[in-house]
Amino acid sequence: MKYTQRKILDSIPLIVALVLLYFTSLYSYLLFHTLAEIFSIVIAFTVFILAWNSRKYIQNSYILFVGLAYLFIAFLDLLHTLGYTGMTIFPEYPYLGNQIWVGARYMESLTLLFGFLFFIEREDFKPGTVLIIYTFSTLLFLLSIFYWRIFPACYIEGIGQTRFKIISEYIIISILLVSLILLYRNRKRFSNKVFLLIIVSIACTIISELSFTLYISNYDFVNMLGHYFKIVSFY
Numbered sequence: 193m194k195y196t197q198r199k200i201l202d203s204i205p206l207i208v209a210l211v212l213l214y215f216t217s218l219y220s221y222l223l224f225h226t227l228a229e230i231f232s233i234v235i236a237f238t239v240f241i242l243a244w245n246s247r248k249y250i251q252n253s254y255i256l257f258v259g260l261a262y263l264f265i266a267f268l269d270l271l272h273t274l275g276y277t278g279m280t281i282f283p284e285y286p287y288l289g290n291q292i293w294v295g296a297r298y299m300e301s302l303t304l305l306f307g308f309l310f311f312i313e314r315e316d317f318k319p320g321t322v323l324i325i326y327t328f329s330t331l332l333f334l335l336s337i338f339y340w341r342i343f344p345a346c347y348i349e350g351i352g353q354t355r356f357k358i359i360s361e362y363i364i365i366s367i368l369l370v371s372l373i374l375l376y377r378n379r380k381r382f383s384n385k386v387f388l389l390i391i392v393s394i395a396c397t398i399i400s401e402l403s404f405t406l407y408i409s410n411y412d413f414v415n416m417l418g419h420y421f422k423i424v425s426f427y
Contacts, residue, residue, distance in 0.1 A: 236266030268296035290346035396425035
């Protein structure tokens with residue numbers, strides 16, 4: 193009973209935050225979106241900081257790999273927030289946020305998948321190499337949008353999400369489902385608590401991505417629902 197009570201108490205701050213976040217949407221959806229994204233960005237940066245400063249002590253190379261990658265996921269989510277419709281920070285790219293979102297979610301899902309390739313001896317894991325690879329990958333992605341302008345459009349005014357955007361969401365969901373299967377097969381490499389937390393996090397991310405296949409406007413309820421599940425997955 194005490195354990196159950198503690199878990200309920202631990203959930204109260206999140207519940208209060210989600211309720212307050214909803215009220216901000218009544219005033220301005222743009223404010224809601226910004227606060228929701230800042231929440232996940234702060235957590236992702238914190239995950240990286242913890243992983244980097246603990247890299248000599250973390251024995252599970254999967255956890256370390258994912259932790260380092262979240263620096264770049266956080267950076268892309270920050271650009272997604274700044275480039276969201278209505279922010280007017282990048283006026284030449286009215287739907288930049290949608291493009292950055294797809295890139296960030298591909299990076300996140302592939303990180304959770306490829307992390308299983310890093311179940312190697314801790315001494316053989318090279319954090320510096322991981323950072324170089326992700327820096328290069330992030331740079332190429334941003335160049336494809338800002339310089340070469342070859343990254344496909346993800347949202348069109350009056351039409352909604354493009355076919356590329358919707359198909360990408362389903363591909364991302366598929367990658368996450370494979371990650372769940374691999375996670376289950378490698379469950380003995382994690383403590384029960386960590387295993388369960390990662391399972392719940394990936395499951396919430398899948399629901400979030402499903403929500404983002406259904407919205408019509410960047411400001412509608414389904415879009416909001418997707419952000420709620422993203423918050424819970426990061427939490």
